[in-house]
Amino acid sequence: MAALSITVTDEEVEITLDADWTDDAPETRAALAEALPVAGEAARWGDELYVSVPVATAAENARTVVDVGTVAYWPAGEKLCLFWGPTPASEGDEPRAAAPVNVVARVDDASALAAVEGGARVRVERA
Template sequence: MQIRISWPAGHLIATLENTPTTQALGKALPLVSTAHTWGQEVYFDTGVSVSRETDARQVVEPGTVAFWTDGDALALPYGPTPISRGDECRLASPCNVLGSVDGDAAVLATVRDGNPVRVELIDE
């Protein structure tokens, strides 16, 4: 499944694996939310509530599309967060890994705290 995430200064495309969390998110799309930033991570509420999956991870690669079950939010890390060790992308707590950003995740640096964010399915 592919999704488009848009904000005032840009957009990106992400490819998601077929997981229980991805399926729940897909049913909620399209959605509009408000962006929050935490170090080099963008996250926003989805209104979707799911359980943490068995393969949830706290340290991920830049550009990972993660679902933060503690906050019902998509988390999009593109660099270190305030709790990272070195250059790693360390999320606030273990998150369900859904997929990854297509291309350079550094475009997320143009997202500002409080920006409106839209997430929509791309027709396949």
């Protein structure tokens, strides 16, 4: 998948595809790339934003504990998730999804997301 741009309300967040993660979810990334651009109203759950996307893929090397800055797809809810800190499911400071997610990319600097509230408009497109 080409580089992505995620815009949350008026804040653009740069996305990279980390070389270490390129094989984690190739089918999910391909399905997401095919669906781009996508946009919608995001919900916030702790330090996670998630938005519905028109993608339906199964779990692919899915995990619940992720790194700060992770961009992941939640197969159970067909949502794209952005993690920058603990969620209500976390144990300590780790970002933790409610259910296993497919990691597709990483935000280099997720600090701008901390001020975003639920209901923000999120748009994901090719950079």
